[in-house]
Amino acid sequence: MAHKEITVTVNGVTSTRTVEPRTLLSDFLRHDLRLTGTHVGCEHGVCGSCTVLLDGAAVRACLVLAAQVDGHTVETVESLADEGRLCGAQRAVMEEHGLQCGFCTPGILMSMAAAERDEQTADEVVSTVLQGHVCRCTGYLGLRAAIERHFREREAAR
Amino acid sequence: MSERLIGASVPRLHDERLLRGDGHYVDDIDAIGALHVAFVRSPVAHGHVTRFDATAALRAGAALVLGPDDIARLTGPLPTIWRIPGQHLGEVELAAHTVRYVGQPIGLVVARDRASAEDAVELVEIEIDPLPQVIGIDAALADGAPLVYPEIGTNVAGEIHFGAPVEDVDKAVTDAPHVVERVFDVQRICHSPMEPHGLLAEWVPSVGSMTVWISTQVPHVVRTGVAAGLRLRADQVRVVAPDVGGAFGGKAVLSVDETLVCLAAKVVGGRVKWIEDRRENLTASYQGRGQRAHARLALDADGRFLALHTWIKGDLGAYPSQAGSGPFQVAGLTVEGPYRFELAAATVTAVYTNTVPTGAYRGYGMQESSWIRERLIDDAARELGLDPVELRLRNMISPRELPHTTHTFLTYDSGDYPEALRRAAELAGQRRKPSTGRIRRGVAVTSAVEVTGFAPSALLEMFAIDMAGWESARVRVNEDGTVTVFAGVISIGQGVETALAQIVAEQMGVPLDWVSVQLGDTATSPYSNLTSQASRSVTLAGGALMHAGERMRARMHALAAAHLGVAVEDVKLDGAVFRSSERETTWREVAHRGWMGWGRPDPDRIQLEEVVDFDPPAITFAHAAHGAAVAVDLDTGTVTVEDYWSVNDSGVLVNPRIADGQIVGGIAQGLGIALHEQVLFDDATGAPLTTTFADYHLPRSKDVPDVVVEHRVTPSAHNPGGFKGLGEGGTMLPPATVANAVANAVPEIAGSLTVTPLTPQRVWELLSDAGLAG
Numbered sequence: 015m016a017h018k019e020i021t022v023t024v025n026g027v028t029s030t031r032t033v034e035p036r037t038l039l040s041d042f043l044r045h046d047l048r049l050t051g052t053h054v055g056c057e058h059g060v061c062g063s064c065t066v067l068l069d070g071a072a073v074r075a076c077l078v079l080a081a082q083v084d085g086h087t088v089e090t091v092e093s094l095a096d097e098g099r100l101c102g103a104q105r106a107v108m109e110e111h112g113l114q115c116g117f118c119t120p121g122i123l124m125s126m127a128a129a130e131r132d133e134q135t136a137d138e139v140v141s142t143v144l145q146g147h148v149c150r151c152t153g154y155l156g157l158r159a160a161i162e163r164h165f166r167e168r169e170a171a172r
Numbered sequence: 173m174s175e176r177l178i179g180a181s182v183p184r185l186h187d188e189r190l191l192r193g194d195g196h197y198v199d200d201i202d203a204i205g206a207l208h209v210a211f212v213r214s215p216v217a218h219g220h221v222t223r224f225d226a227t228a229a230l231r232a233g234a235a236l237v238l239g240p241d242d243i244a245r246l247t248g249p250l251p252t253i254w255r256i257p258g259q260h261l262g263e264v265e266l267a268a269h270t271v272r273y274v275g276q277p278i279g280l281v282v283a284r285d286r287a288s289a290e291d292a293v294e295l296v297e298i299e300i301d302p303l304p305q306v307i308g309i310d311a312a313l314a315d316g317a318p319l320v321y322p323e324i325g326t327n328v329a330g331e332i333h334f335g336a337p338v339e340d341v342d343k344a345v346t347d348a349p350h351v352v353e354r355v356f357d358v359q360r361i362c363h364s365p366m367e368p369h370g371l372l373a374e375w376v377p378s379v380g381s382m383t384v385w386i387s388t389q390v391p392h393v394v395r396t397g398v399a400a401g402l403r404l405r406a407d408q409v410r411v412v413a414p415d416v417g418g419a420f421g422g423k424a425v426l427s428v429d430e431t432l433v434c435l436a437a438k439v440v441g442g443r444v445k446w447i448e449d450r451r452e453n454l455t456a457s458y459q460g461r462g463q464r465a466h467a468r469l470a471l472d473a474d475g476r477f478l479a480l481h482t483w484i485k486g487d488l489g490a491y492p493s494q495a496g497s498g499p500f501q502v503a504g505l506t507v508e509g510p511y512r513f514e515l516a517a518a519t520v521t522a523v524y525t526n527t528v529p530t531g532a533y534r535g536y537g538m539q540e541s542s543w544i545r546e547r548l549i550d551d552a553a554r555e556l557g558l559d560p561v562e563l564r565l566r567n568m569i570s571p572r573e574l575p576h577t578t579h580t581f582l583t584y585d586s587g588d589y590p591e592a593l594r595r596a597a598e599l600a601g602q603r604r605k606p607s608t609g610r611i612r613r614g615v616a617v618t619s620a621v622e623v624t625g626f627a628p629s630a631l632l633e634m635f636a637i638d639m640a641g642w643e644s645a646r647v648r649v650n651e652d653g654t655v656t657v658f659a660g661v662i663s664i665g666q667g668v669e670t671a672l673a674q675i676v677a678e679q680m681g682v683p684l685d686w687v688s689v690q691l692g693d694t695a696t697s698p699y700s701n702l703t704s705q706a707s708r709s710v711t712l713a714g715g716a717l718m719h720a721g722e723r724m725r726a727r728m729h730a731l732a733a734a735h736l737g738v739a740v741e742d743v744k745l746d747g748a749v750f751r752s753s754e755r756e757t758t759w760r761e762v763a764h765r766g767w768m769g770w771g772r773p774d775p776d777r778i779q780l781e782e783v784v785d786f787d788p789p790a791i792t793f794a795h796a797a798h799g800a801a802v803a804v805d806l807d808t809g810t811v812t813v814e815d816y817w818s819v820n821d822s823g824v825l826v827n828p829r830i831a832d833g834q835i836v837g838g839i840a841q842g843l844g845i846a847l848h849e850q851v852l853f854d855d856a857t858g859a860p861l862t863t864t865f866a867d868y869h870l871p872r873s874k875d876v877p878d879v880v881v882e883h884r885v886t887p888s889a890h891n892p893g894g895f896k897g898l899g900e901g902g903t904m905l906p907p908a909t910v911a912n913a914v915a916n917a918v919p920e921i922a923g924s925l926t927v928t929p930l931t932p933q934r935v936w937e938l939l940s941d942a943g944l945a946g
Contacts (some may be wrong), residue, residue, distance in 0.1 A: 036287065050200035051193020053417070055366045056450040060865035063366055091193035104191040108183060111833050115665025116190030117197065117366040117417030144873035148865065150366050150418050151665055152833060153840030154873040 020084035025093040033080040040064045042080035051091040051120045062147035065121035072128035091120035110160035114151030136165035177678040181829035184670040195415045198370045198387045199447045206443035210289035212279040214271035217305035217526040217858025225297040234292040236282040243267040253638045254498035256330030272490030273528045275456030305526035305858045320524035327524045335517035335579035344479035348470030352552045357927040360462040360851035367417020370447035373437035383410045389423045397426035413692035419664040421532035424705045425494035455860040460533020462487035469548040477567045479515040489529035497522040502537025505580045510589040510621045511567045516579040535903035546618040546908035561597045584793045586886045592797040592819040599817040600799035610806045614917025618909045622794040624897025625711030642787035643712035644698035647720040649780040651767040653760035655687045660700020661709040662692040668709045671826040679721025707897025715891035716786035723782040732762045734771045792888040794896040796820040798905040802913040807946035809936025821884040823896035838902020844871045846910040
């Protein structure tokens with residue numbers, strides 16, 4: 015199979031790699047770049063665990079080919095903490111017990127990050143962010159509380 | 173003593189790591205150099221494998237291909253754990269010369285990466301002589317049904333009876349003034365942890381050692397199974413459970429697939445990896461539930477429960493998994509719930525079908541028994557014209573009647589079942605919304621008793637369950653004074669490491685951040701057989717740590733007293749400093765002296781370790797009452813759960829926030845059973861129809877209302893912490909509660925609410941039959 019060379023900026027670091035055309039972005043991030051915080055839950059775009067930001071917008075990394083991100087910018091969960099300090103969304107999820115096994119959590123955090131950039135309101139986000147995610151452990155109550163809290167705090171800080 | 177830690181909702185110790193994306197699940201382990209497995213799976217539900225030709229796959233570059241003959245030559249069977257009388261299959265064979273379900277592994281391919289392995293699987297040529305298949309319990313028990321095992325002449329795998337003789341129950345039912353009789357189904361469920369199964373196996377030929385990193389609930393059971401399957405000694409196998417991304421009973425045994433990956437590692441003499449994909453998880457992993465029950469409840473004219481009989485037919489699938497018929501047996505054992513019956517009995521028949529085997533799923537028989545009992549009682553109240561809460565209370569075991577032994581010989585220890593039910597009814601009553609137009613609304617409350625802290629070992633022996641009930645834990649004060657806790661239970665996302673650390677810190681009187689918890693490695697963890705399943709981790713490992721922490725506290729104080737030359741009563745731990753009236757020393761110095769072996773009060777005890785084995789005297793029973801308010805759309809058949817309440821008694825709670833998370837998460841899974849989730853097969857071919865998350869509907873955020881959880885605390889007398897389990901309780905009652913609320917909303921279809929999930933289609937059909945649909 016013909017390989018393809020791609021140059022991509024991931025979490026601020028630009029690198030050039032050779033990939034198979036069929037390589038998924040999720041596998042590229044996890045196995046080529048060893049950024050294992052992006053989790054693969056279903057590989058068919060339903061569960062949302064692999065959500066990352068592509069040029070600032072939330073995408074399912076399992077539905078994007080690595081070859082498609084050539085020349086683009088990708089952000090993963092590993093980019094969220096600021097100089098080692100948890101970001102507001104991460105703190106809110108922890109404080110509201112919005113995670114148990116933690117497998118789906120990185121994807122949800124990335125959807126929260128996308129909603130922040132979209133300037134979504136606290137009233138909007140609770141339904142929009144979790145629309146695209148499956149969590150098998152928490153029953154969502156802690157996640158809803160965390161999302162609402164985080165976006166209310168952002169609104170209050172403006 | 174500083175502030176109480178047992179009972180404090182402290183943040184979980186591992187959350188920050190998980191939130192950063194620094195979780196360490198099995199697929200995150202650096203597997204450089206590892207080869208990858210893809211399985212050759214059966215495309216048919218039943219047949220003899222007559223050809224398995226790997227020539228083309230090997231020519232295309234596969235590193236290894238194993239077929240049924242290789243597997244038969246190289247492996248032994250896996251032991252089963254819970255059998256049923258009459259069961260002819262006492263072991264799980266790894267080689268499949270005869271396939272019995274679609275998706276059964278026939279062989280495997282090893283290649284440099286997963287994609288190449290999957291490519292090579294396409295090149296393996298197989299031929300299968302098809303045999304007639306049988307899908308579903310009724311089909312399997314029909315006259316002339318195709319036989320999954322022709323050599324035994326029946327699809328019945330075995331049968332067991334619990335409680336009163338069936339003739340006595342029959343007579344009581346015949347003589348009773350009122351009888352409710354129904355057939356209740358519980359669908360098959362796929363556990364669907366967000367992290368599927370997976371493992372990395374490493375065989376080091378020079379030393380003959382196998383290390384298995386695996387997403388599991390039971391590292392020691394995996395070790396036993398891998399050793400048996402690969403004909404190794406237990407001491408050659410080390411099993412490590414890294415972070416586990418959810419389990420729910422689905423990772424409570426070792427599967428054939430997993431064992432074969434270890435075999436591949438042994439044959440190639442290196443590292444081999446397999447991460448289950450979601451299609452495999454939904455179709456070829458052991459499933460949960462799958463039963464049909466013929467149930468009869470007899471009442472007198474006052475609504476007193478005279479007799480209860482359930483005949484449970486459980487779908488084992490193609491062979492008994494290691495857990496086998498266990499869940500169906502528990503359904504039979506627990507069907508009485510929190511009520512008095514003059515007579516009660518359960519008959520359990522395990523049935524073979526040509527589908528993937530079943531086993532443990534959160535709630536383990538107790539959701540199924542609650543479904544039967546609470547639906548029957550609800551229909552009885554309706555037929556007798558009694559208030560369903562009043563009918564329950566009339567027959568409910570009161571606190572002064574405890575301990576109470578059921579007809580199936582379970583002895584309930586403590587709790588106030590009526591108070592919890594009354595409170596749930598009060599909560600539900602306050603929030604009732606009216607029906608509007610084509611939206612009908614209804615409420616219901618239910619009650620259940622939960623087997624938790626599954627033990628003691630002697631009881632399991634009595635029931636011929638090949639499991640150990642005891643748990644062990646070790647507390648070590650390290651040479652710098654930090655504390656390491658080793659326990660046999662493991663973390664599957666439930667937060668048990670935090671709860672165990674809280675127990676130890678409180679018992680020792682040290683800050684929580686001095687304590688770390690090490691779980692899930694057979695090289696360092698105490699032996700544990702059942703580990704983290706059956707709602708037992710805090711109850712049993714926590715029980716062991718109550719003792720171990722207290723003993724270690726006493727030893728540190730004794731060492732400090734000896735060092736200070738004062739009586740132990742004169743030593744107080746104040747922060748990190750031991751003080752007596754005149755002198756002081758640090759906790760760290762005492763730990764250092766301890767490991768140096770200096771000044772020890774007892775010459776024979778040096779290591780600062782305390783190991784406690786805890787085998788409780790009896791099962792401790794948690795209980796709960798649930799309430800639901802639902803809206804039923806008569807035009808679409810859609811059931812919406814608008815409110816949900818849980819009044820739960822799990823004894824002393826170590827971390828109430830974690831407890832709430834377990835209960836709410838369990839309720840969400842229960843709502844999935846009630847309304848959404850079902851594994852479906854094509855009856856004509858046995859092919860699975862629910863192969864993606866687009867077909868298999870897991871509950872989403874919009875499907876789970878803002879559940880209200882209230883706690884009652886009746887401390888257990890069966891362990892030193894007063895703990896009762898709570899991992900499964902949330903899952904037990906939602907299907908019955910939601911169905912009863914639907915019955916309350918639409919009494920015209922009450923008697924037909926016998927099958928879950930109550931999907932819009934199913935409800936609409938019932939509404940249509942009743943002339944109510946649009």
